Amino acid sequence: MDLGIIGQAAGLFAVTNIDDILILALFFAKGAGHPGSTRRIVLGQYLGFTAILAVAVAAAFGATFLPGSAVPYLGLLPLALGLKAARQAWKDHRDGSEDRAEERSGEGGPSPLEVAAVTFANGGDNIGVYVPVLATAGIGGMSVYAAVFLVLVAVWCFAGRFFATRPVVAEALARWGHILLPLVLITIGLLILVEGGAFGL
Template identity: 85%
Template structure:
């Protein structure tokens, strides 16, 4: 494997996905204490990123499954999930958290599809960056990029979990995570919609 391409892939991945670490930390914190939650977050992150790769690789070969004008509307996914999380947080607060014990014993935290939807929507603009790089890298180079990216997804998941489990950060996320998660998701959704000019914004 060409070390130069691996280095470029690592740099490209880091630059285009730096904000994902915060979102992952919030997802891991949301699932803290729930059995299998970390596994579901990792699975969702991989599902979302594989979808980004699939669209970018297809576009590099000239197939357009996701027209460029449609990309800004991906912001509706995190926006909807953020509003759902905000509603759930308000409802839990309003109900006084009486179901806390029950919530700890059942499967909780985000589902793989929720994480995948946010990952894909948040990475929608990455597709535009990846396509020309993949198109000029050729099949061998593209394979190196794909393998490096998928390996780095694991590093990103580890980093997100690491931050979510540091005592000081974990305490802050436990206290404010139910507010931060919807806020971050809604902000991501609005930024994607506004920056992409969706609905004439």
């Protein structure tokens, strides 16, 4: 296996997904204390990134399932989830029912589909970067890129959980996470929409 390609794949993944560590840390903080939340977050991250990879590979082979003009509208996903989280945080704060809300939530923490939706939307612009790289890598190189990417998803999940469980960070996220998560999701959604020129913005 070519170490050069492995290094290039690792570098490409790191550069295009550095912001995911913050989002994952917020998700892990939200799921703290809820049994099975780590498994659900990791599953959601893999679902979202696998979808990105599948679209990029398909596009590299010439079957573009996601037109370039549609990519900016992926920003609606994190925007909607951020607004939903903000509404819930405001409702819990107003009712003084944060503890009861956690009890009602059953499993608690973000669902795999929520994490997958944010991961896919936030990484939608990465598809445009991945396609030419994968298209010129050939079948063998493409397989190496895919394998390295999928291994690094696990590393990213570990890093996100690591940061979320550091005492100082965990205390800050526990105190401000219910505000930060909606804020980050809404910001990501708006940035994707504005930078992509959605709705003529």
